[in-house]
Amino acid sequence: MVIRPYGYAIWEAIQEYLNVKFKETGHSNMYFPQFIPYSFIEKEASHVEGFSPELALVTIGGGKELEEKLVVRPTSETIVNHMFTQWIHSYRDLPLMINQWANVTRWEMRTKPFIRTLEFLWQEGHTAHTTLEEAEKEALQMIDVYTKFAYEQAAIPVIAGRKSRVETFAGANRTYTIEAMMGDRKALQAGTSHNLGQNFSQAFGTQFTDENGQRQHVWQTSWAISTRFVGGIIMTHGDDTGLMLPPKLAPVQVVIVPIWKKADERTGVFNATSSVKDTLQAAGIKVKVDDSDQRTPGWKYNFWEMKGVPLRIEIGPRDVSSGTVVISRRDIPGKQGKVFGISMDCSILVAYVKGLLDEIQSCLLERATSFRDCNIVDVSSYDELKEAISEGKWARGPWSARDEDELKIKEETGATIRCFPFEQPQGTKSCLMTGSPAEEVAIFAKSY
Amino acid sequence: MVIRPYGYAIWEAIQEYLNVKFKETGHSNMYFPQFIPYSFIEKEASHVEGFSPELALVTIGGGKELEEKLVVRPTSETIVNHMFTQWIHSYRDLPLMINQWANVTRWEMRTKPFIRTLEFLWQEGHTAHTTLEEAEKEALQMIDVYTKFAYEQAAIPVIAGRKSRVETFAGANRTYTIEAMMGDRKALQAGTSHNLGQNFSQAFGTQFTDENGQRQHVWQTSWAISTRFVGGIIMTHGDDTGLMLPPKLAPVQVVIVPIWKKADERTGVFNATSSVKDTLQAAGIKVKVDDSDQRTPGWKYNFWEMKGVPLRIEIGPRDVSSGTVVISRRDIPGKQGKVFGISMDCSILVAYVKGLLDEIQSCLLERATSFRDCNIVDVSSYDELKEAISEGKWARGPWSARDEDELKIKEETGATIRCFPFEQPQGTKSCLMTGSPAEEVAIFAKSY
Secondary structure, eight states: OOBOHHHHHHHHHHHHHHHHHHHHTTOEEOBOOSEEEHHHHHTSHHHHHHHGGGOEEEEEETTEEEEEEEEEOSOOHHHHHHHHHHHOOBGGGOSEEEEEEEEEEOOOSSOBTTTBOSEEEEEEEEEEESSHHHHHHHHHHHHHHHHHHHHHTSOOOOEEEEOOTTTSOTTOSEEEEEEEEOTTSOEEEEEEEEEEETHHHHHHTOEEEOTTSOEEEOEEEEEEEETHHHHHHHHHHOBTTBOOOOTTTOSOSEEEEEOOSSHHHHHHHHHHHHHHHHHHHHTTOOEEEOOOSSSOHHHHHHHHHHTTOSEEEEEOHHHHHHTEEEEEETTSOGGGGEEEEEEOOHHHHHHHHHHHHHHHHHHHHHHHHHHHHHTEEEOSSHHHHHHHHHTTOEEEEEOOOOHHHHHHHHHHHSOEEEEEESSOOOSOEEOTTTOSEESOEEEEEOBO | OOBOHHHHHHHHHHHHHHHHHHHHTTOEEOBOOSEEEHHHHHTSHHHHHHHGGGOEEEEEETTEEEEEEEEEOSOOHHHHHHHHHHHOOBGGGOSEEEEEEEEEEOOOSSOBTTTBOSEEEEEEEEEEESSHHHHHHHHHHHHHHHHHHHHHTSOOOOEEEEOOTTTSOTTOSEEEEEEEEOTTSOEEEEEEEEEEETHHHHHHTOEEEOTTSOEEEOEEEEEEEETHHHHHHHHHHOBTTBOOOOTTTOSOSEEEEEOOSSHHHHHHHHHHHHHHHHHHHHTTOOEEEOOOSSSOHHHHHHHHHHTTOSEEEEEOHHHHHHTEEEEEETTSOGGGGEEEEEEOOHHHHHHHHHHHHHHHHHHHHHHHHHHHHHTEEEOSSHHHHHHHHHTTOEEEEEOOOOHHHHHHHHHHHSOEEEEEESSOOOSOEEOTTTOSEESOEEEEEOBO
């Protein structure tokens, strides 16, 4: 998959926000090699089992067959631990909290742009701590960073929770996830945070000397969000006309389309366009002017609607004489989304546009939240679950059954446990599968 | 090579500056896949010849032997052209100007941290134009961006010029370069910009319809700077005590070391330290406080000198009572670099520190420039050239001889033509090798 500038700009906006959050929470960026000796991958048993079907292997380098095959990183826990063993000596070296922005490779049979690609871009955080409690706190902190990002920046009302054992990351004790409902009601795992326990530190011998002089294995976490999230944004908010980007992540927040017919109208319209553009840009709004002579205004409207630009400003000769503009909202199609006669006066226009962008940001989140809530069904039996899934919905019900039962549901319905949500209903519950007491509800859904 | 946080922060500072410049000059970021089908690499004859000894090849994916080997990108001209053929139709699609930040792999036999590594990080710009002149202008513009960056940000007085035919990039018509003199007087190629002519567009059929309806091949450029530049900074400015980082790229510009002996001094010193830190940070200065109880002030001085932090501020009990601090410059060792009694008063301190940082930035550039100029010898014969090179210097002399002569010099002296500098002496010249008229001087040096 090639990521073209418009899509890459969304990824840059994601990076910009998260990079600040990662640093605020005490992490430093660094970079590990992407070629990992095969023997590293083999050290942690469940890790190699989980990843070996998906590996790309370098077997020839500099014209020669290599003695040891190199794995093109599918994730970096193994090489990170290899280095951590050399950097961590005492409790004073902990916590060690790092992050890298990198490309990773997983040999996917069925690819889908942004959602499932052979190579993708991501950030992967890796931390080492003196205690289990501290690692757990970190894993939860980072899924919380992702959750806030999804709600506040991407307007995606993800459900945060814990993965089932079956769905836990290969090598983790616990995986936390944010699950997003796409427009087709399939679930998208949009970010994960793992409490790795001591699995990798034991496999690699990543130890520290504690305050009592005892050698102990470190407790670790890892967490990641990838370019998949760009797909999540597209598939949450898009409609039949195209994308609908949340203003906070949109590469272009306002597109200005000048309209003129006669040559003598052109100068006036272009002057007004350029002054409106400067006004908005100076206020930190991302503006694009589409002033090409090649296309009609109608063609431009359709094009920028398809691109999901939140606001369109039209400026024609009549607007120039009245000193006003027409503004159209991408999220409300047709006349309802049009506002006429907004003054070009600098302070009025800026305040109005900023207000509208905030309102669109909220509306997208509200709309996605109500769509999500309409499509989650509370179920108390397997039959109800099957019905909900067959209708394309998510099923939420009490669960305390075995891994085998979970796999059977996957086989029979195509749905998996997306998570045990952090927000749980009160009261006693019986497992939808077995009728035994259940402590938690799980959410089942088909997924990407 | 693993890039740890301190080194990676230098790379981030480089990225931050260049990314803005690339966007200002009209380029958009995007991302191409790193696995390139082997057949793509074979399409441009000199390109495959240049790169084939250095390739890492993926031959197994998802557990299966691949039908076509995949090259882990050593550079992206081939895959870029493969995509450009699909995006470029008419002159209206041009110029197409993109950049990507990515990792690349070249199978190096002898590696050296930052300078020559099997995998490195870089940015690679790729552009397509309607005319040769436009491509040439772009290639020159980008080597100019690199030159300004080297002088103004990294305080490295690079020499910008044109590579000889022998040293031109595999697939380019012309390569422009910036060459930096390291502390050991070896040359480092620190950035390059290539006028690719129509070599790749002819190999890949990258064509556009011009204004007269004729099909033409596009004219292209590519240009890159890599993590090698971090090595260049270290090896230009370092001394026997360690690094000496230019303030504009230093991850830490000021380190504050609180000094106390008695417990009752501690609070006062720590309060002053924290207030000085806040003052500087609020002024946008990158500050680090080293307040650990584990190490002595002397140990900390040595450590942060080794790390190359431009300024150290010491705050002890006497400073607290006088309301002043002691500031030491990294670039002037010992007492000469120490200034006593600088007021802690917010506006005085900030102005003083900013002034010192600017002064250090200038001094590093001046020092490196004079070091460079002392170590370039003007030569008019091969004997003089050999003498200069054997003394470890750079030799500058008129050159119009054959490629074979250039290769002979390499064999006999270890030196290569680093560039024909843009800045040329006036007057008639005779080739140092052949005595024939020469239009230009070339610079010869041993290099990394």
